[in-house]
Amino acid sequence: MAFSVRVTEIPLEDRLFLIGPPGIGKTEVVMQKAEEEAARMGRLFVNLREEIPPDLFQRPEKYYVFLRVVAPHVFPEDLGLPKHADGYAEFLPPKALKAMTLKGIAGVLFIDELSNVQRDDQIAMYYSLILEKEAGWMLRISDGVKIIAAGNPPEWSEVARPIPKPLRNRLTIINVAPPTVEEWTAYMQRRYGDGWERLAALHLAVYPEDFLSPPPEDSSPFPTPRSWTSLAVLLHKHKNASDGLKEALAVGNLGEEVGARFAALLRTNLNIKEALRKLEKSPSYFDKLTVNQRLLLLDAVAQQPLDRLAGPLKGFLEHLSREHREMLVLVTLLMDREKRVALMKKLTDLYAEVAGELSRYV
Structure with a gap:
């Protein structure tokens, strides 16, 4: 273009x-x-x-x-x-x-x-x-x-x-x-609150090329911000569905290649409680996980209460700011606005460097 x-x-x-x-x-x-x-x-x-x-x-x-x-x-x-x-x-x-x-x-x-x-x-x-x-x-x-x-x-x-x-x-x-993944994530939070599958945003942070692809010559679907929005809302609505149905929804909105790649994330297993405890003791534990396991864990971190984020998990957030800055921005955007602002106020030093990036969404 x-x-x-x-x-x-x-x-x-x-x-x-x-x-x-x-x-x-x-x-x-x-x-x-x-x-x-x-x-x-x-x-x-x-x-x-x-x-x-x-x-x-x-x-x-x-x-x-x-x-x-x-x-x-x-x-x-x-x-x-x-x-x-x-x-x-x-x-x-x-x-x-x-x-x-x-x-x-x-x-x-x-x-x-x-x-x-x-x-x-x-x-x-x-x-x-x-x-x-x-x-x-x-x-x-x-x-x-x-x-x-x-x-x-x-x-x-x-x-x-x-x-x-x-x-x-x-x-x-x-x-x-198209918008950036961060802009799309902020829009989804404003529009749908907790009513969407937030793993979609984390997947797109790792695979931004999956956000928008030209349509194939046949009649199969292809990914756009609109189809990702539709899928994220559908997956939340059917959050208790079988892996097969979730994969069918993913492929039906995104096409076979991108849909199958995202469905692999949805099928990933991780003991979240145990993983969060390990993060509190050793933030570098995050770096040993597979890509999909990291994404699951980041989604869980975004859902943690404010006191835990500003307390036991503060070391992990600092680790993100040093080694995975874009993930710190995205995890913060996955929180509702009130929680995001409160966390930034509690951890002023941590968020000073990314304040400019986040100010567009606060």
Whole structure:
């Protein structure tokens, strides 16, 4: 891919075109940044796919609206229904789209999968909508609404096609790369708390190449941040399932090679209680374990109470800071925010060197 920007670093600007692999969080990040902008403006954020407040049309200046549309699913005829009025025809837009035309409104119209549009009349519609913020006879998007589009490059989508040259010349095109494993881990903690399989994050710290792989030519699955998210939530839901089912879920989300490698971690056995006692006596015991055993133990360490982490296990955390610094960062991210902050305050000297890395997630 050409020069790229991590998805977490994309700006929220009008007439952006975000191009990157599927499942790396483009929609999620655009919505998150829209929510942050709404907060800065002192407006109420509203996802128009979920609700339309009763007073939105009377008090548009009170709201910041967000609407995601899947480009291939919307056609020119969907933008307005004809209505007879005094011998003329008026075209009434859908209510959610009408909200984006209101004077004083602010928000984001996110047009997803633009590169997958096949019909020429659809392309022409989006051309007008993005460049002029107009479509049909009467529809005009408010100047306070940013229009951001996204799509996939051809190597990630069999149906992707180039967008028109004049449109490309009027857009800011950003090649988007996936988040880091640490950013994904922090997102999973914020979004799901304890409701996900955290061994996924530890596996990815050791095998970052498993985070995102191009799709194979056949119809088999392939790993993306989105498929890892789906798998981590499924595995927590089925945490008491057989090893066979867990491996089937892993392969079904990640593909055979990556899924089998992760399933091997799920099958790994280790006496956690005994291993934790050995860590307290001799932190270097960690270095003698296999990779998968280390990952199991790191997950267990992250779940230990604060007093044990700041007491008997402090020596092990110091060992991580000297020999496996990236693991210290990741183990800390696997804790909930309150516990993480409290531990950093208790062990100020230990976390001084990694404070900058962790400050992005605290």
